[in-house]
Amino acid sequence: MPPSFLEIGLEAARRWHELTAGERPWIRIGTALCGEAAGANAVVAAVESALESQGVSAEVSQVGCLGLCFAEPLLDVMLPSGHRVFYGNVNPENVAEIIATHVLGGTPVTAMALGYITDPDSDAPVPDGIPDLNQHPMRIWENRIALRNAGNIDPLDIYQYVANGGYQALHKSLTNLTPAGTLDEVKSSGLRGRGGAAFPTAVKWGFLAGNPAPEKYVLCNCEEGDPGAFNDKNILESDPNTLLEGVIIAGYATGASKGYIFIRHGHDGPIERCRAAVRQAQELGLLGENIMGSNFSYDVEIALTGDSYVAGEETALMEVIEGKRAMPRFRPPFPAAVGLFGKPTNINNVKTLSYVPEIISRGGEWFAGIGHDTSTGTAILCLSGALNYTGMVEVPLGINLKDVIYEAAGGIKDGKALKFLQTGGPLGGVLGADNIDVVLDFEVLRAAGAIVGSGGIIAADESTCVVDLTRSLIAFCQYESCGKCFPCRMGMSHLLEVLERICDLEGTDEDLTLMRSIGENMQAGSLCGHGQLGFNPVSSALRYFRPEFETHIVERKCPTGICTMPRFSPALSRR
Amino acid sequence: MSGLVQQIHDAVHGQTQPTVTVLSSLLAVEDALGYIPKEAVEFVAGFSNSTVNNVWAVASFYPNFRFEPPAEHLVEVCWGASCHLVGAMGVFKAVLDASGMADEGDTPDKRLTVRFNTCLGACSQAPVMSMDHHLAGRVNPELAAKNVANLLAQDGHAS
Ligand SMILES: Cc1cc2nc3c(=O)[nH]c(=O)nc-3n(C[C@H](O)[C@H](O)[C@H](O)COP(=O)(O)O)c2cc1C
Numbered sequence A: 001m002p003p004s005f006l007e008i009g010l011e012a013a014r015r016w017h018e019l020t021a022g023e024r025p026w027i028r029i030g031t032a033l034c035g036e037a038a039g040a041n042a043v044v045a046a047v048e049s050a051l052e053s054q055g056v057s058a059e060v061s062q063v064g065c066l067g068l069c070f071a072e073p074l075l076d077v078m079l080p081s082g083h084r085v086f087y088g089n090v091n092p093e094n095v096a097e098i099i100a101t102h103v104l105g106g107t108p109v110t111a112m113a114l115g116y117i118t119d120p121d122s123d124a125p126v127p128d129g130i131p132d133l134n135q136h137p138m139r140i141w142e143n144r145i146a147l148r149n150a151g152n153i154d155p156l157d158i159y160q161y162v163a164n165g166g167y168q169a170l171h172k173s174l175t176n177l178t179p180a181g182t183l184d185e186v187k188s189s190g191l192r193g194r195g196g197a198a199f200p201t202a203v204k205w206g207f208l209a210g211n212p213a214p215e216k217y218v219l220c221n222c223e224e225g226d227p228g229a230f231n232d233k234n235i236l237e238s239d240p241n242t243l244l245e246g247v248i249i250a251g252y253a254t255g256a257s258k259g260y261i262f263i264r265h266g267h268d269g270p271i272e273r274c275r276a277a278v279r280q281a282q283e284l285g286l287l288g289e290n291i292m293g294s295n296f297s298y299d300v301e302i303a304l305t306g307d308s309y310v311a312g313e314e315t316a317l318m319e320v321i322e323g324k325r326a327m328p329r330f331r332p333p334f335p336a337a338v339g340l341f342g343k344p345t346n347i348n349n350v351k352t353l354s355y356v357p358e359i360i361s362r363g364g365e366w367f368a369g370i371g372h373d374t375s376t377g378t379a380i381l382c383l384s385g386a387l388n389y390t391g392m393v394e395v396p397l398g399i400n401l402k403d404v405i406y407e408a409a410g411g412i413k414d415g416k417a418l419k420f421l422q423t424g425g426p427l428g429g430v431l432g433a434d435n436i437d438v439v440l441d442f443e444v445l446r447a448a449g450a451i452v453g454s455g456g457i458i459a460a461d462e463s464t465c466v467v468d469l470t471r472s473l474i475a476f477c478q479y480e481s482c483g484k485c486f487p488c489r490m491g492m493s494h495l496l497e498v499l500e501r502i503c504d505l506e507g508t509d510e511d512l513t514l515m516r517s518i519g520e521n522m523q524a525g526s527l528c529g530h531g532q533l534g535f536n537p538v539s540s541a542l543r544y545f546r547p548e549f550e551t552h553i554v555e556r557k558c559p560t561g562i563c564t565m566p567r568f569s570p571a572l573s574r575r
Numbered sequence B: 001m002s003g004l005v006q007q008i009h010d011a012v013h014g015q016t017q018p019t020v021t022v023l024s025s026l027l028a029v030e031d032a033l034g035y036i037p038k039e040a041v042e043f044v045a046g047f048s049n050s051t052v053n054n055v056w057a058v059a060s061f062y063p064n065f066r067f068e069p070p071a072e073h074l075v076e077v078c079w080g081a082s083c084h085l086v087g088a089m090g091v092f093k094a095v096l097d098a099s100g101m102a103d104e105g106d107t108p109d110k111r112l113t114v115r116f117n118t119c120l121g122a123c124s125q126a127p128v129m130s131m132d133h134h135l136a137g138r139v140n141p142e143l144a145a146k147n148v149a150n151l152l153a154q155d156g157h158a159s
C-alpha cells in the first residue's frame, strides 16, 4: 500500500522544515546544462571539499536553473531561518572563502554577492549592502508559473516538490473534479500549445477525451532540437515533477491509459532527473493503479530518440517511440484517432503540460487573466547570443519584445548595436532591429514574419552577417530533413547550394527568385512543418535584409566580412 | 558466444523500460559499446523479430550512431544558431587545427573524434563545446585549442 497523499504531504512538510529551518545551512548550486557549461561541476566539488576540510556540516543540493545563466556558476547559501544569498560567476577558488566566512562564520561575503532573495518564512533582517535579486532586470518582468520552483528545489527530491504545493492539483482533479471538469479548467485558461503551432490545448485534449477507446496515450514532447531553445530540457532538469504532474492530469482529463515523456538520447541531466521523478512518483503511488485512491490508473514511461530534429514533429515522434526512423506520417488519420501503436494519442510540448498543475490549482480564469488577447499566460523565453544577460525568463505574453531585449536581457553586449533577432528556432524567422517594438503574442509575431515557437530568442549584433546566418539555418534544415518528401529533401539541398553561392559572392541575379520558387514547392509538397516552414528563415531574412543579400550578389561584397571567413557544417555524407 | 556478442546480448537484454524497440535496443548497445558493430545489427534484428535490412535502416538514419569503435576521446562543437552567431566557426577551426584535422571525423591514430553537434543544450553559454560529454561554454578559439590539448594529454576512453 502506498502512503496516502496526506501522509506524503506531512512527510514533505517535515523534511522541508528541517531543511529550511533546521540546524544546518543549505547550499544550492545550479547544475542544469547551462550551469555545467559554465563550470558548476567544479564548484560542487570545491564546495564538498571545503566543507570537509573546514569541518562544516551543511546540506548541499544540486538544483536546476534560476534563469540567470549569464551569472553561472550560481551558488547560494541559506543559513537556518535566514534568506538566500547568491554568488554569481563563482570561481572554485573563491568557494573556501564563502564557506569559511558565510556558511561557518554567518556573514555573507558582500563583495562577491550577486543578490539576496528573501525566504517567506523568515523574519530575519535582509542582508546589508547586498541588492535584492528580485529587482534584477532579468527577474523584475517575470511571472513564474511553470518555472515557479526552478532553481529553488532539488529536482531529485519529490518531497521538496510536494512541500511547495506539488501534486495538489492532481489531488484536486482526482477528488473534486471530473475529467470533464478538469478539461473545462484548461479550456477556460485559454492555454495554447508551446511547441510551435500554438494550438488550443483544450481542443486537442477534447479530441482524445471524445474517443472511447480503452487504450489511449498522452505523449510529452521534449525532443527540443531547436538550436537556441533549452527551456524544455531546463524544466526537466529544474522541476521534472511539475511536468510529470501535468502529464498525469492530462491523462486523467483525456481518459488516457499511459503517458510517455519523449527525450533526446544523450542529454543525461534532463533524462536522469526526469527518470528519478517518475520512479519516485511510482514509489509514492502518484503513478500506477488507483492513484490517490481514485479509480484512475496511469503510468508514465520515458522514451528516447536518436539525434533527429524531425523526431520532434508529432507524427514522426510516434514512429520513433515505435522504434523506427523519424519520418512523419500522413494526416489524416490524426493522432487523436490513430496514433502511437495505432491507438488514439495526444501530443503536447513540455511547457504546455508544465502550466497545467497551476491552472488546475488556481483555476483557468486566473491563467486567462495573464497575457494578451488569445495569447494567454506566459512565455518562457531562452535568451542567447550577444546579450548582456543571457538565460531564461518567464514573462507574461503581451510584454514588448523591445523590453525583453533592452531591459530584461540588459541590451547588447560590449556596447554594440542590435542587428536582428532570430526567434522561434530554425523554422522561425528573423526580425530586424527596427522591428522589435512589438508585443509578444502568437499572432503578432507571426504577422511580423517571426514566431514565438518554442521560445528561443537569439540576438545578433552588428558584426554578424544575415546572409551567413540564413545559410547556416538552411544548412541545419538540410542536414535535418528526414528525406521522406522530396520537395523538402531536394529543396533544402538546393536552397543551401544557392545560399553557399551567395556567401561565396558568386550569386546571380536570378538567385533570389529561384529561392522563392524552391520555397513555394517545399511548402506545397511537404508532409510536415519541416518542409512547409523551411523557407521561413530565407523569406524573413529577405523581408528585412534584402539589400544585404543584394550587396552580396551585385557588389560581390560581404559588408561584415563574415562570408569570407572559413565556414564549416557537418559532412553531407553523414545523412 | 564471443565477448562482443555477449556484451551486445547484455546491453539489449538489460533494458528495463516496458517499451523495447529496434531503436531502444540500438541506443542501449551504443551506450554500452560506443558504437554499433555489425554483430549488433544482426543481434537486434533477431531479438526484435525484425530484419537486418530494417535495423540497418534505423541505425543509419540517426547520426548519433557510429559503426566503428570510438576513438579515445570525443570533442563536439556546437554549430547551432546561438553558437554560430557568437563565434562557433572560429572555435571549430581552432579545434580542427589543434587536432590536425581538415573536417569532422577521427584522427588517424584514433585518439580523438571531432564532431559537429546541432545544439548542446546550453545556448545561453554560447559558444559551447564538449569534451567526452562534459560541456564547456563561453569558449573562444584559444580556450578551445587548450581544451583539445588537455584532453589529448589524458589517457583513457571517451565515456
Ligand atoms: C520539424 C518539427 C520539429 C518539431 N519539434 C518539436 C519539439 O522539439 N518539441 C515540441 O514540443 N514540438 C515540436 N514540434 C511541434 C510538434 O509537431 C507538435 O506540434 C507539438 O509537440 C504539439 O505540442 P503543443 O500543442 O503543446 O504545442 C515540431 C514540429 C516540426 C514540424
Ligand code: FES
Pocket (backbone or CB within 6 Å): A227, A228, A229, B078, B079, B080, B081, B082, B083, B084, B118, B119, B120, B121, B122, B123, B124, B126, B128
Ligand atoms: S546553439 Fe549551441 S548550445 Fe544550443
